[in-house]
Amino acid sequence: MTDPPRLAIWLLTRRLSPEWRDFIVGDLEEEFATRSGDSPLAARAWLWWQTMRCLAAPPPVYPKPLPLGSSQGDSRMRTLFADLRYAFRVMSRTPSFAVAVVSVLALGIGANTTIFSIVNAVLLRPLPFEETERLVRIFTRTPGGRPFELSPGKFYDWQRDAQSFEGMATYRGLREFALTGTGTARTVSVTPVSAGFFEIVRARPALGRVFREEEDTPGGKYVVVLSDRFWRAEFGGNPEVIGHTVELNDEAYTIVGVMPGSASVASWSAMASDVWVPLALSDEQRAARGNHYLHGVARLNRDVELAQAQAEMDAISARLAREFPKSDDRWGAVVIPMHEEVVADSRTMLLMLLGAVGLVLLIACANVGNLLFTRALSRRREIAIRSALGAGRGRVFQQLLTEALLLAGAGGALGLLLAYGTLTSASTLLAGQVPRAEEISIDGRVLLFAVGVSILTGMLAGTLPAVRAGRADLNDALKEGGCSDGAIGVGTRRLLIVCEVALSLVLLMGAGVMIQSLLALRHGDTGFDPNNVLTMDVRLVDTRYPTPAQRSSFFDAALQRIRALPGVEAAGTIDDLPLVDDGSSQTLDLEGYPPQRDPVAVQVRQITPGYVRAMGIPVLRGRDIVENDAEVLLVSADAAKLYWGADDPIGRRATLPFSKTVLRRVVGIVGDVKQRNLIEATTPTVYFYTREPYGSATFVIRTAVPPATRAQPAVAAIRAIDPEQPVGDIRTMVQVVDGGLTSQRLSALLLGVFAGVALLLAAVGIYSVLSYIVRGRRHEIGIRTALGARPADVLRLVIVEGMSPALVGIAAGTIAALASATVMEGLVFGVSASDPLTLAAVAATLAVVALMASLVPAYRALRLDPVKVLRAE
Amino acid sequence: MWFKGRTPVLGDFEQLVLLAVLRLELQESAYGAALRQEIHTRSGRDVSINAVYTTLDRLETKGLLRSWVGDPTPQRGGRRRKFYALRPAGVAALRQAYRAFTAMADGL
Numbered sequence: 001m002t003d004p005p006r007l008a009i010w011l012l013t014r015r016l017s018p019e020w021r022d023f024i025v026g027d028l029e030e031e032f033a034t035r036s037g038d039s040p041l042a043a044r045a046w047l048w049w050q051t052m053r054c055l056a057a058p059p060p061v062y063p064k065p066l067p068l069g070s071s072q073g074d075s076r077m078r079t080l081f082a083d084l085r086y087a088f089r090v091m092s093r094t095p096s097f098a099v100a101v102v103s104v105l106a107l108g109i110g111a112n113t114t115i116f117s118i119v120n121a122v123l124l125r126p127l128p129f130e131e132t133e134r135l136v137r138i139f140t141r142t143p144g145g146r147p148f149e150l151s152p153g154k155f156y157d158w159q160r161d162a163q164s165f166e167g168m169a170t171y172r173g174l175r176e177f178a179l180t181g182t183g184t185a186r187t188v189s190v191t192p193v194s195a196g197f198f199e200i201v202r203a204r205p206a207l208g209r210v211f212r213e214e215e216d217t218p219g220g221k222y223v224v225v226l227s228d229r230f231w232r233a234e235f236g237g238n239p240e241v242i243g244h245t246v247e248l249n250d251e252a253y254t255i256v257g258v259m260p261g262s263a264s265v266a267s268w269s270a271m272a273s274d275v276w277v278p279l280a281l282s283d284e285q286r287a288a289r290g291n292h293y294l295h296g297v298a299r300l301n302r303d304v305e306l307a308q309a310q311a312e313m314d315a316i317s318a319r320l321a322r323e324f325p326k327s328d329d330r331w332g333a334v335v336i337p338m339h340e341e342v343v344a345d346s347r348t349m350l351l352m353l354l355g356a357v358g359l360v361l362l363i364a365c366a367n368v369g370n371l372l373f374t375r376a377l378s379r380r381r382e383i384a385i386r387s388a389l390g391a392g393r394g395r396v397f398q399q400l401l402t403e404a405l406l407l408a409g410a411g412g413a414l415g416l417l418l419a420y421g422t423l424t425s426a427s428t429l430l431a432g433q434v435p436r437a438e439e440i441s442i443d444g445r446v447l448l449f450a451v452g453v454s455i456l457t458g459m460l461a462g463t464l465p466a467v468r469a470g471r472a473d474l475n476d477a478l479k480e481g482g483c484s485d486g487a488i489g490v491g492t493r494r495l496l497i498v499c500e501v502a503l504s505l506v507l508l509m510g511a512g513v514m515i516q517s518l519l520a521l522r523h524g525d526t527g528f529d530p531n532n533v534l535t536m537d538v539r540l541v542d543t544r545y546p547t548p549a550q551r552s553s554f555f556d557a558a559l560q561r562i563r564a565l566p567g568v569e570a571a572g573t574i575d576d577l578p579l580v581d582d583g584s585s586q587t588l589d590l591e592g593y594p595p596q597r598d599p600v601a602v603q604v605r606q607i608t609p610g611y612v613r614a615m616g617i618p619v620l621r622g623r624d625i626v627e628n629d630a631e632v633l634l635v636s637a638d639a640a641k642l643y644w645g646a647d648d649p650i651g652r653r654a655t656l657p658f659s660k661t662v663l664r665r666v667v668g669i670v671g672d673v674k675q676r677n678l679i680e681a682t683t684p685t686v687y688f689y690t691r692e693p694y695g696s697a698t699f700v701i702r703t704a705v706p707p708a709t710r711a712q713p714a715v716a717a718i719r720a721i722d723p724e725q726p727v728g729d730i731r732t733m734v735q736v737v738d739g740g741l742t743s744q745r746l747s748a749l750l751l752g753v754f755a756g757v758a759l760l761l762a763a764v765g766i767y768s769v770l771s772y773i774v775r776g777r778r779h780e781i782g783i784r785t786a787l788g789a790r791p792a793d794v795l796r797l798v799i800v801e802g803m804s805p806a807l808v809g810i811a812a813g814t815i816a817a818l819a820s821a822t823v824m825e826g827l828v829f830g831v832s833a834s835d836p837l838t839l840a841a842v843a844a845t846l847a848v849v850a851l852m853a854s855l856v857p858a859y860r861a862l863r864l865d866p867v868k869v870l871r872a873e
Numbered sequence: 874m875w876f877k878g879r880t881p882v883l884g885d886f887e888q889l890v891l892l893a894v895l896r897l898e899l900q901e902s903a904y905g906a907a908l909r910q911e912i913h914t915r916s917g918r919d920v921s922i923n924a925v926y927t928t929l930d931r932l933e934t935k936g937l938l939r940s941w942v943g944d945p946t947p948q949r950g951g952r953r954r955k956f957y958a959l960r961p962a963g964v965a966a967l968r969q970a971y972r973a974f975t976a977m978a979d980g981l
Contacts, residue, residue: 020926026952027906027922033948053921059930 002040004032008051016054017061024054083402090403097375098407101368105411105457107757108364110418113442113450115357115750117423118430119350120449121440122343128262130202131299136309137341138168138296141317141332142601149582150296152281153289154320154328158296161316164309168298169197172279174269176539176696178726179234181247187539187726188230188248191273192280198225200299203271208242208257211278221280224253228261230274246275250543253277267342267436270295289327290657297338310335342436348826349747355823356510359503360754361453363761365461366496366503368407370765373465373489374772376400397466404462405455412454416442419450430746468492490776493769494805500765501809502816504758505846509817511755512838513828514748520830521741527673527682528578529616533733534707535577538718538725539696548692554721555608555693556627561717563610567705568714572611573697578675579740580698588643588686591653591663602639603675603685604656606694612670612687614702615733622650622668625689632689633664636672639684656688664688678740679829700733707732747827759849766853770802774857781861782869791862798861802854803847810843817842880962881935883970889916890928891967894938894957904943904954905929929957937963 012025028050035043091098126132139147140154150170159168171193179186195216198205205225214220224246226235235241245252265271279294300309313333321328376383383396391399420442423430430437468489538558545551555573562571576583584604589595609625612634625632633654640649653663672682703710715727731739738745774781781794817839824833831838883891893911897903909925912918932938943954959967 022952023905023955024922024926026946026949026954027904027909029952030946030949031906031910050922054923057921057923057927059923059926 002036002043004029004047005044008047012051012054016058019061020059024059079398080402083399084406086399087403087406091406097371098410101371101407102410102414104364104368104761105408105454105461106414106418108361109408109412109415109450109453109457110422111357111415111754111757112354112361112453113415113419113446114422115350115354116449117419117442117446118440119354120443120445122346122350122436124445125436125439125443127265127268127339127342132338134166134300134302135201135338136298136300136306137336137338138298138313139334139336140292141334143330147334147336149292150294151289151292151327152286152294153324154331155294155296156286157320158313158316158333162298162309162312164301164304164312166299166301167196167200168296169200170194170279170294170296171197171270172294174273176537176726176728177248178250178539178541178724179246179248180250180541180724187728188275189273190248191270191276192278193270193276194279197270197276197297200297201271202299203259203263205257206260207239208255210257211276216278216280218280218282221278222251222253223256223278224248225257225259225276226255227259227264227274227276229264231258248275248277249541265342265436266431266438268338270297289324298335306335306337346743348823349743352510352823352827353747353750356507356751356754359507360758360761361457362460363500363503363758363765365457366500367761367765367768368404368457368461369464370493370496370769372400372404372407372462373468373492374768376465376468377489400466401459401462404466405458408454408458408461411457412450415454416447416450419446464492490773493772497762497766497769497802497805498809498812500758500762501806501846501850502813504755504762505810505813505842506817506820507751507755507758508842508845509813509839510820510824511748511751512842513824513831513833513835514744514751516831516835516838517828518741518744518748521678521744522737524678524830526578526678526737527617527671528733530733530737532703532707533614533616534699534701534703534710534714535729535731535733535736536699536701536711536714536727537696537729538573538699538727540725542695544722545695551693551695552691555697557721558699558718559608559610561720562699562701562714565710565713565717567703567710568701569704570610570613570702571699572614573608573693573699574611575606575694575697577698577700577736578615578673579677579736583675586656586686588654589657590643591655596643600642600684602642603683605675605685605687606697607634607687607689608693608697609689611700614700615673616702617673618671620669620671622666624668624670625687629667629689630691631662631664633666634668634670634687634689635666636670636682636685638672638682639686640669642684656686678737698729759846762846763849763853766802766806766850767856770798770854770857771860773801774798774861778861778864778869781864782866785864786866786870794861795858798858799851799854802857803850806847806850810846813846814839814843880966880969881937883966886920886924887928887932888967888970889918890925891932891937891959891963894929894959894963895967898956898958901956903957908957932963933957935962936960937966 009025009029012028013021016024028047032043032047035046127135129135138150138158140150142148152170155168155170159170162168171191173191175190175192176187177190179188193211195211195213198210203210206228208225210225211223212220215223226241226246231237231241234246235244241255241258244255246255247253259276263271300306310333313335317328317331317333321331386396386399387393423440423442427437427440430440540551540554545554559571559573562568585601586604587596587601607625609627609629612619612624620637625634635643635649643649643654644652649666650668651665653665655661655663670687673685674680675683675685699714701707701710701714711730715730718725718727781789781797784797785794818834821833827833889912890908893908893915894903897907897911905922905925908929909920909922912920912925929938929940933940937960938957939960940955940957943956945951945953
């Protein structure tokens with residue numbers, strides 16, 4: 001075996017880099033060894049030939065990057081890390097810029113996350129029961145088409161006949177019982193439920209059991225299921241509580257079960273109560289068809305659609321209407337999914353707020369985009385050098401986008417904290433404003449939303465500047481002086497202003513009509529005077545005041561004591577206070593008139609003397625009721641017209657079918673009042689006064705002094721009669737009125753805040769863009785001034801520059817606001833969502849703000865010294 | 874770039890080198906000399922060893938190949954071998970090239 005030619009090997013080892021030397025020379029020697037076996041000469045020739053080729057073009061040597069991690073590392077990841085590192089360095093060089101951008105983004109992302117967590121809890125998350133999509137609420141449908149409570153007769157017929165449901169149960173609205181035997185007067189909220197209720201809802205007891213069939217009867221009703229909350233508060237969470245008794249309204253109830261904490265749902269009154277007792281209707285009560293006071297809940301069979309169930313209920317109702325023409329004619333049934341019923345009217349409002357807060361984020365994006373753009377341009381030289389060194393446009397784009405995403409990420413993290421802080425501090429404020437408020441929290445879905453919004457924001461704000469900066473002309477940028485201080489991308493910036501102004505206008509318009517609607521509702525005529533009125537609920541314990549006479553004398557005595565208090569002008573009671581409770585609704589039977597063909601139901605309220613005066617309801621004709629009256633009526637003006645037409649009702653008599661059917665004489669006509677809510681019109685009402693009052697009433701007290709100061713004395717007056725008598729819901733009538741407006745107030749407040757932020761952001765946007773433009777044109781302005789331009793000319797130059805895109809934005813925003821008015825129309829009352837006056841006011845506000853924002857840059861342009869500017873050339 | 878993830882397009886010679894690696898890597902003998910001979914015997918192209926290494930290095934930088942260094946052997950004058958093997962991306966690139974070729978040639 002011959003050795004390879006030494007000279008060739010020497011040459012190769014000299015020429016090749018150490019990186020390759022071993023492998024290549026080794027390979028050549030190896031092959032030479034094989035070849036020399038055949039023909040040593042040919043092998044030598046071959047080796048020389050290969051050597052020549054290697055010497056001519058040896059494998060290139062690149063500087064190898066430092067090993068990243070264990071493997072060679074993914075080059076894409078390496079680039080990303082390098083970009084991130086670089087972005088960090090750039091940010092830390094100008095912290096003020098980073099702080100400005102991050103805080104604007106944090107504000108936008110934080111507001112969006114907050115609203116989204118509310119939407120998430122209210123609209124997206126299912127109720128905490130098994131297969132809630134099969135849970136439905138069941139209502140009767142009044143001849144007027146409105147969902148209404150059930151009468152026992154209808155419910156039990158439905159329960160017997162309907163096949164679409166796995167089960168159907170009924171319950172009464174939340175009632176207050178006095179927790180007696182403990183020495184203190186405390187009320188407990190109680191929901192009476194029919195047998196099978198818990199099974200249908202799928203609320204399983206944590207301890208003990210739920211009610212049995214035989215307990216849902218008057219004989220077996222003294223059993224109770226406790227809520228987790230009540231169990232912990234009253235029994236300290238004692239697991240041995242089953243079989244003990246608790247005294248409600250002076251009667252002992254045996255505890256048979258305790259519900260888990262997860263079963264309590266504040267947004268559904270049936271599951272919000274402290275304890276549950278059996279409904280326990282007697283057979284006679286079960287057959288009653290006229291009185292509607294029950295609520296229905298049911299669970300659909302697994303294979304039954306909502307529409308099928310509704311169709312079946314319609315068929316059953318039609319049959320019942322033929323069977324019971326007097327009570328059921330023209331009444332129907334409505335099946336509504338549970339979730340929809342709980343969420344009710346807040347859906348539109350929440351989605352509108354989510355849309356509004358999205359607009360705020362868009363404006364924030366426009367602002368940040370503008371800032372990033374300015375910044376990218378001020379780094380033109382750096383970018384140009386990178387390009388000159390071989391960075392492609394894609395590479396530059398990527399670097400700038402990474403920076404934007406880094407900023408958005410920081411903004412998102414801060415925004416999430418902001419949302420968490422807002423929700424924590426506002427949780428008590430939110431309770432009662434939206435349903436399911438207690439469930440609002442930041443869960444996985446909210447986190448995902450925040451991350452998504454941050455990335456989207458980064459992309460949105462970063463893309464335009466990155467694209468524009470990547471397009472910059474190398475030659476221009478590298479040239480010394482040149483137009484490096486000229487204004488670039490002015491068109492893009494003007495577009496940003498147009499967008500900001502237009503979006504702000506939409507938001508301002510929304511806030512404007514919302515606030516007007518709130519004011520219209522708040523100060524609209526309710527028919528009564530809510531100022532200086534105190535209200536409080538009193539529910540007598542049946543067992544202590546079993547006879548009507550006892551109840552009547554209690555209320556008389558209490559009213560007498562309260563009227564005697566200093567500062568009290570008038571006092572009376574009513575069974576269901578306006579704007580709070582849905583009261584009784586009945587049709588009248590008039591004496592001496594033929595029965596009406598389609599009698600319209602009117603609101604019926606039980607009052608005592610003093611109520612009309614205490615509420616400030618005007619007596620239009622006749623007189624108010626007095627102590628000596630018995631079984632008399634007051635009718636509102638509309639009710640009088642509805643039933644007696646042109647005749648004078650005073651002195652005529654009528655009966656109320658559901659309230660002790662005696663003939664009652666009309667003594668006076670009073671003004672109409674908004675009984676049900678502030679949004680609907682006043683409702684025709686009939687008031688009656690009887691010596692046989694119900695056990696529960698709301699005291700209404702008109703005072704000459706601030707009403708809240710009379711609360712203590714009034715409660716003391718009641719306690720003086722019965723020290724164990726609970727008094728609840730002590731509120732002024734103004735608070736009651738405001739309570740009916742919480743969701744409107746919340747949306748007006750939030751829209752107002754959003755619009756304010758939008759206005760501020762738009763002003764800042766106009767200011768910064770205009771400042772930039774003025775800086776870019778200072779050379780030109782200097783020359784103009786040197787050539788004799790007057791200050792007014794310069795001022796006009798700058799202001800026109802700022803105002804023209806703002807005006808275009810106002811025009812575009814007007815169109816957008818009018819288009820979005822359809823969404824708002826269902827949410828505002830007493831004002832049109834496209835109200836031209838509001839629109840004009842909003843447009844004017846924006847124009848003024850734009851002008852103000854233009855003034856500072858204009859002033860700066862005025863102060864330019866032409867000599868200095870031109871010398872700087 | 875980190876936001877792109879496309880399979881790179883292979884040159885003609887790159888395909889030959891990758892196929893040679895594929896053929897030899899199972900016998901643990903995908904190193905320069907063996908690859909060069911494999912290409913020579915199968916395709917008839919007598920390529921230089923430096924061209925083979927240049928291409929191998931490029932393919933490794935693209936993430937299509939990985940490499941490791943073996944022990945010194947006496948028949949190479951005590952020098953070490955550098956072995957190569959395909960990464961999944963290399964297999965994908967080859968598959969794509971093969972598909973493109975057969976698709977274009979189909980029916981001709």
